[in-house]
Amino acid sequence: MPPLPVYPAKFTRLLRAWSAGLLLAAGLLATLLVSLEVKKSLEADAAVHFSLVSDQVAFKVRDRLDAYALILRGAAGLFAARDTVSRAEWRAYVDTLRPHQSVPGVQGIGFSQVIPPAQLPRHLAAVRAEGFPQYTVRPPGVRDLYTSIIYLEPFRDRNLRAFGFDMFSEPVRRTAMEQARDSGEASLSGKVELVQETATAVQPGTLMYFPVYRNGAAVQTPEQRRAALLGWTYSPYRMTDLMSGILADWNGTHGNSVDLHIYDGPQAVPGALLFDSLGGDQLQNLPSERQQRRVIDFHGRSWLLTLDPTEETAYATAWATLAGGLVLSSLLFWLVRSRTNTQVHADRIARKLTREIEQYSAQLSVVFALSPDGMVTFDGQHRVKTVNPAFVQLTGLAPDAVLGQEDSAFSRRLDQLCLPRARLPALSAMAGTGPVTRHVIELANARQTVLEIALRESQAPGVTHILYLSDITHETEVDRMKSEFLSTAAHELRTPMASIYGFAEVLLTQELDPASSKEFLGIIFKQSEMMASILNELLDLARIEARRGTDFVFEITPVQALVEKVVREFKLPDGRAPPSLIAAAGHLSMRADPQKVQQAILNVLSNAYKYSPAGGVVQIELLDSPAHEGTAAQIGIRIVDHGIGMTPEQQSHVFERFYRADTSGKILGTGLGMSIVHEIVTLHRGRVELDSQLGVGTTVTLWWPEGLSEPVVL
Numbered sequence: 001m002p003p004l005p006v007y008p009a010k011f012t013r014l015l016r017a018w019s020a021g022l023l024l025a026a027g028l029l030a031t032l033l034v035s036l037e038v039k040k041s042l043e044a045d046a047a048v049h050f051s052l053v054s055d056q057v058a059f060k061v062r063d064r065l066d067a068y069a070l071i072l073r074g075a076a077g078l079f080a081a082r083d084t085v086s087r088a089e090w091r092a093y094v095d096t097l098r099p100h101q102s103v104p105g106v107q108g109i110g111f112s113q114v115i116p117p118a119q120l121p122r123h124l125a126a127v128r129a130e131g132f133p134q135y136t137v138r139p140p141g142v143r144d145l146y147t148s149i150i151y152l153e154p155f156r157d158r159n160l161r162a163f164g165f166d167m168f169s170e171p172v173r174r175t176a177m178e179q180a181r182d183s184g185e186a187s188l189s190g191k192v193e194l195v196q197e198t199a200t201a202v203q204p205g206t207l208m209y210f211p212v213y214r215n216g217a218a219v220q221t222p223e224q225r226r227a228a229l230l231g232w233t234y235s236p237y238r239m240t241d242l243m244s245g246i247l248a249d250w251n252g253t254h255g256n257s258v259d260l261h262i263y264d265g266p267q268a269v270p271g272a273l274l275f276d277s278l279g280g281d282q283l284q285n286l287p288s289e290r291q292q293r294r295v296i297d298f299h300g301r302s303w304l305l306t307l308d309p310t311e312e313t314a315y316a317t318a319w320a321t322l323a324g325g326l327v328l329s330s331l332l333f334w335l336v337r338s339r340t341n342t343q344v345h346a347d348r349i350a351r352k353l354t355r356e357i358e359q360y361s362a363q364l365s366v367v368f369a370l371s372p373d374g375m376v377t378f379d380g381q382h383r384v385k386t387v388n389p390a391f392v393q394l395t396g397l398a399p400d401a402v403l404g405q406e407d408s409a410f411s412r413r414l415d416q417l418c419l420p421r422a423r424l425p426a427l428s429a430m431a432g433t434g435p436v437t438r439h440v441i442e443l444a445n446a447r448q449t450v451l452e453i454a455l456r457e458s459q460a461p462g463v464t465h466i467l468y469l470s471d472i473t474h475e476t477e478v479d480r481m482k483s484e485f486l487s488t489a490a491h492e493l494r495t496p497m498a499s500i501y502g503f504a505e506v507l508l509t510q511e512l513d514p515a516s517s518k519e520f521l522g523i524i525f526k527q528s529e530m531m532a533s534i535l536n537e538l539l540d541l542a543r544i545e546a547r548r549g550t551d552f553v554f555e556i557t558p559v560q561a562l563v564e565k566v567v568r569e570f571k572l573p574d575g576r577a578p579p580s581l582i583a584a585a586g587h588l589s590m591r592a593d594p595q596k597v598q599q600a601i602l603n604v605l606s607n608a609y610k611y612s613p614a615g616g617v618v619q620i621e622l623l624d625s626p627a628h629e630g631t632a633a634q635i636g637i638r639i640v641d642h643g644i645g646m647t648p649e650q651q652s653h654v655f656e657r658f659y660r661a662d663t664s665g666k667i668l669g670t671g672l673g674m675s676i677v678h679e680i681v682t683l684h685r686g687r688v689e690l691d692s693q694l695g696v697g698t699t700v701t702l703w704w705p706e707g708l709s710e711p712v713v714l
């Protein structure tokens with residue numbers, strides 16, 4: 001037996017150098033790929049963060065408008081509770097609201113009285129007798145109807161200029177006043193210059209009106225409302241002062257990185273500009289697609305909010321990741337640190353948003369306590385005195401069914417409408433002199449309405465307590481859906497993250513041979529790809545749902561050529577034959593977004609190969625379904641596999657997010673592919689047919705309309 005060869009030391013060193021070089025090359029390649037993914041993640045995070053900021057601003061503005069409307073509704077309630085309201089009573093009511101603390105930015109809270117021409121001399125004499133000898137209704141002139149601002153608190157400084165002004169004489173204000181008068185709801189005016197303005201520092205202005213009707217008059221129709229009109233409670237707003245109050249804390253956090261414009265109406269035209277946070281055009285060189293738009297509709301009056309980022313996305317993390325790849329330990333360190341920093345940043349944003357939402361809820365609680373949606377009053381004998389229309393709409397109880405009932409009988413009557421899991425406590429247990437206690441009940445109607453209720457003592461004569469009811473059904477459902485989504489997403493990301501963390505720890509703490517190190521790096525890279533795939537598909541699904549097809553580019557698309565392109569570019573699994581294509585008779589074309597259609601076909605084709613691991617032919621067939629009576633012409637793309645198949649129970653969940661029929665973990669996937677397919681096909685006004693038998697195979701048919709001109713809006 002010949003002796004074993006002995007290699008010289010130089011050859012051994014060269015072999016080690018080559019091994020180290022290969023390991024370094026593999027590390028650099030992994031670093032490059034991970035750096036590119038980090039860059040994409042930063043851009044996606046920046047886009048999501050900016051969208052959240054935009055939602056937050058729109059939420060602040062809309063909630064503040066609702067708060068002002070509720071204040072004006074409560075002010076109108078003064079006239080509903082008594083025949084006349086004196087100037088001193090008006091001032092006392094506004095002082096009790098303390099609007100500059102609870103809802104800063106309001107210019108004032110006033111009342112404009114309707115004055116028929118025949119009553120104008122008597123009106124002038126009455127107001128002058130109050131101590132205002134120079135009082136008159138402005139502007140002068142003969143009109144069919146006069147109105148006059150007689151109350152406006154605080155009654156000082158700029159607000160003195162509005163005393164006696166006839167807002168009904170000005171077309172923009174008149175339009176909003178007529179809208180409030182005829183609808184019975186709060187109304188916003190268009191862009192105006194307030195009479196409070198002086199010659200300097202003029203700001204765009206707007207006004208909110210709420211109608212005040214004669215006590216006890218019928219107001220079911222517009223004609224009845226016009227006949228019963230006494231005037232309007234209203235608030236004037238200087239837009240810069242208003243937005244400073246609404247966005248006080250937001251300006252310190254985001255004001256330097258976001259340019260906010262608010263326009264009167266749905267179009268961004270210069271003449272309709274109400275507010276500019278930076279006071280100038282700061283974004284002329286930035287791509288327009290980064291702009292976020294939100295439309296706030298307030299009882300028929302629309303405000304367009306445009307938000308533009310003023311800073312470019314920072315790529316410091318991506319460069320740090322690339323530099324750290326020069327050394328294997330640094331690569332792993334920066335990878336873990338990047339993921340950790342991302343999580344910390346997300347937690348910080350979540351905590352900040354939670355704190356802000358809690359602050360908004362606290363502010364809104366004050367406003368709702370003053371004038372909530374539903375209201376029931378009780379007299380001195382604890383009997384039901386009045387109920388408002390909102391209470392009837394929320395509960396379905398007619399006024400005749402509850403008026404005059406004692407609070408105990410009323411409590412039992414309302415409790416009978418509740419589900420056992422959320423019953424109404426006795427009203428006597430809710431009453432007291434301490435803080436207001438809120439309870440949540442759930443009605444046993446078809447919608448299963450969730451109501452938040454509170455009982456407050458009243459200082460008004462003849463009314464001892466007021467029961468408030470607010471509809472929080474939507475908020476409850478949103479909280480449930482958000483919790484389920486976050487729980488599912490976290491669960492799906494935890495598995496690949498655990499593998500990355502575990503193998504990274506082994507590489508950092510143990511000396512391994514090059515082959516083992518390369519194997520572990522391959523596992524880390526594969527799990528990183530899995531995380532990136534989950535995040536990318538989540539972002540795809542979020543973009544599709546958010547834009548609802550508005551970014552689809554529709555064009556006449558040859559169906560067979562598109563399918564052949566998908567087949568050519570599809571990466572076949574090792575050892576598998578390409579899919580067979582069965583073309584339809586004639587030339588098939590449809591109006592669709594070719595990229596979105598290609599993505600849907602590719603997702604289904606990938607599943608066909610993935611879930612037929614034992615092999616078998618995958619077949620694609622093009623179908624032509626001509627128009628019939630009552631149905632439009634359709635084109636079908638059918639994909640058939642002979643794989644593991646599904647049970648009927650599994651088929652019922654196939655379009656749910658993160659649902660996977662195979663739970664063994666042997667077949668990789670995110671469980672989002674078919675959700676994306678369903679969204680794309682639905683936005684094309686098509687449908688998805690699924691037929692599967694366990695152990696036999698699955699057939700998926702995508703039906704597309706031939707002549708779609710625009711996406712469906714869901």
